[in-house]
Amino acid sequence: MIITIDGKRVEVEEGKTILQVARENGIEIPALCNYIDGNPIGSCGLCVVSIKNGGREYHARACATKVAEGMEIETHTQEVEDARRTILKMLAEEHGEIGGEAKELFLKYGIKIKSDKKREAPNLLNNPFISFNPNACVSCFRCVQACSLIKENHVLVRENRGSNIGIVAGINEALKDAGCAFCGACVDACPTGALMDLTAKEEETKKITSICPYCGVGCAIDYYVSGDEIIYAKGSPNGVNKGDDCIKGRYGWQFVHSEERLKKPLIKKNGKFEEVTWDEALNYVASRLKEIKEKYGADSIAGLSSAKCTNEENYLFQKFMRIVVGTNNVDHCARLCHASTVVGLFKVFGSGAMTNSLEDLEKDAELYFVIGSNTTHAHPVIGTMIKRSVKGRGAKLIVADPRDIELAEYSDIHLRHRPGTDVALINGMMNVIISHGLEDREFIENRTEGYEKLKEIVKKYTPEYVEKITGVPKEDIIKAAVLYAAHRSAIIYAMGITQHTSGTANVASLANLALLTGNVGKRGTGVNPLRGQNNVQGAGDMGALPNVLPSYAKLGTRRAREIEKIWGGKIPDKEGLTIVEMMHAASKGVIKAMYIMGENPAVSDPDQKHVIQALKNLEFLVVQDLFMSETAQLADVILPAASSLEKEGTFTNTERRVQLLHRVLEPVGDAKPDWWIIQEIAKRMGAEWNYESPKDIFEEIRKVVPQYRGITYERIEKMGLQWPCPSMEHPGTKILHEDTFPTPNGLAKFSPYEYKPPAEEPDEEYPFVLTTGRTYEHFHTGTLTRKIDGFNELIPEAFVEIHPEDAEKLGVEEGDCIEVESRRGKIRVKAKIARIKKGVVFIPFHFAESAANVLTIDALDPEAKIPELKVAAVRLKKC
């Protein structure tokens, strides 16, 4: 199509707006309200242009008018420029405090912003993170569009019309009450400086991009830094998150500046911590560990590595435990989150990682089956992606969760199954698929083995039978199964699946379901575990596990011998202890010393009373952390560590993407990166290690871990690569199992399980089922997020979610104190009447003073040794 713009004939694509075409041709038309191309708001009128076409002459908004054949467009006639000046003048007379990018526009048109008018601020002002200046807001509604179209939150809306129009949150409420996610999309959209981050100030900043320290999505965050202080931060457009972020990515960095950061090494002398030099602390740790090793043997020492630390540090930590200390007693918190994923997926697919990528899931999944994942809270950027796909392009959504999680609002079907009945539910869906003839016969024939056994086992799981076990109406089971089988479907799951005594069975059953319908190895499908911590994937890849070495190499094999050659030391063949087993061994006096890096088992692990007793029973405990955590308080030595914003290294995100950290700040006080600390202890115990930087360590990882071989710091400087990446030429792997499975015969293996009830079911004495999890605002044991005032303002304390009818029976109202008691202990928390399955209660586990893990049970999955954090029997009474 040919049009003329400012006298220039140009060929343009149909469907574009005049504004788009002008900008593509280097013509700058002023516009305040235009934000998302193709979704004009049309509130400011500044982009008005003059148009001649088919003998007609008229004016129109360039943002909202599509180009048409033969159009002659003039963008800067006297007439339209006068109109623009008039609009700007009117705005300037009404809004005296306009700032931001709009200010430049006023300057360009020579208009002075001058008005004494003071406007009333809406109630949204009442919040800890975002400021709003009504005297700068020109009601362009870019923020409203960002909140609705980009984030699908619909919290910011318009109120009234005409000259009274303005923005409000919800029904003119405080942001928190209106359901604001504090993602800051509105702040990024605002052109007048009306909406701003509260921490932002007029100061010269430099931008440093690094990886968010919180969940496994691995968002790239742009940190704006002045001196040694972060001023504000926002999601980087150049990461997997493509500019998205959440409350933790955007505001969660504030812990790095906390007064409570540990700044000096501490040794407990006569029951009190005293500041010491690094030399004294390191010498003391090395000599005590040596002593204990000599006295009781290497297996009397255990170490906890950390999914919050880098690949390099995890690699070094397990290497230290294995060849310097001489034990395989090394584990990390993945034991508590995705141990069953690794075992379950390995069994079926031959590899224990997320099969697909965020990019193909966002674009191509026709259906999301979200089970045991409160995605919008625990992995918010993926949650937003799902909401956008459902609302924006009509993707289907099945949610299976006993709680009314936010995604349930967006779902086609919500299956509220009883906690711990996942295997029955999934077997039931497979029963329906087979009985309706919806299985993918070609895929089963060519890519799998063991189908007959699966068929036999799921036979008895008829919808009627499964309804009895799960409490889900049989019609919903049938509908969900048919929908899943009939679409290009992606399974997304998290801790609701893995943290059970049947965790491995749950994971394997989901993998069976995907195999049955051929939903593996293709774009928009797969089995996708969402990793909880920033580097759970990497910590596992690096072998911070008691039964496998880096790259999941088995102990005592030829691979182990090859690694020994690179390391120059002997790796013991005997498997080490897992986290929960370590605690049992410590309480029995078998484990005498522990080295804990960046973990807080005193709050995170099940049956807290027992864990604390075990840690107290140790002869020697070293804790390496940013803060005086509940675990650190029990230590003999505390080593102050640098945060991930203060160091270099790599994290591997949930989709197997190895991403490079850039140092944003210098470490606070005398804090040191974990890799440095580990190496200094190792040297003092006789190791000849000479790593000068994380890059040195990564180069060694490339030799030991074949999946990482083709990845270098240079290659991932801007954007990470997804493993397997076996050579320098390899582009990384977006989707696993496209042609073959990494099993001996290349086939996936159906691994069916029978339903087994959870370890502890409700009874007359303890009639409620307790399930635990995260909130949106806080993270894990709160070591980081509870140092941030704004987060504490939003969620100050623990609560127990309870069904309205259960609350009524107990005579409990919103906010009342409730005592929750299990066979292991009791805590007091505030009641929150919520939409949750009757007979089920939920408590977040962030709060040490009312720790949910006082109540939980440490019953283990027999294969993955993951504890059943998601089901415990409890009783409730009003305090």
Next chain:
Amino acid sequence: MEEKVRKIIYKHRNDDSKLLAILHDVQNEFGYIPEDAIKTIAKELGMKKGEVYDAASFYSFFKFKPEGKHEVMICDCIVCYIKGSERIIERIEKEFGVKMGETTKDGKFTFKIVEGLGHCEHSPVMMVDGKIYGDLTPDKAVEILRGCE
């Protein structure tokens, strides 16, 4: 209340653009649109509460606060003004202890200023619950209002 709102929503289940019809019926039922009704409508229609409020607040017809039992509109157009409407307003404000636009504490009256009730021949005028009263004096206006149940 939730039950009543749900009934209204159910009544309009087959309408194409049901939101406005529901809002009208809710206002007829309660005299205004309560916050809890907005929440119920949002939930049932698969919308966010803010989206419902955004649409509803576009129309000045919808009220979001409860009003008095009797709606009193006092005309303050130029004709009534010349005939002394300001004195009537002043007197009412003093007598009932409210400002125009507000509701009396006992919830009996909500007073509003309007421009032009279309009965200039009887100005100054006021309208109480849809009925016109003309040729007012401050005393007469108060007397009429005192006579309301």
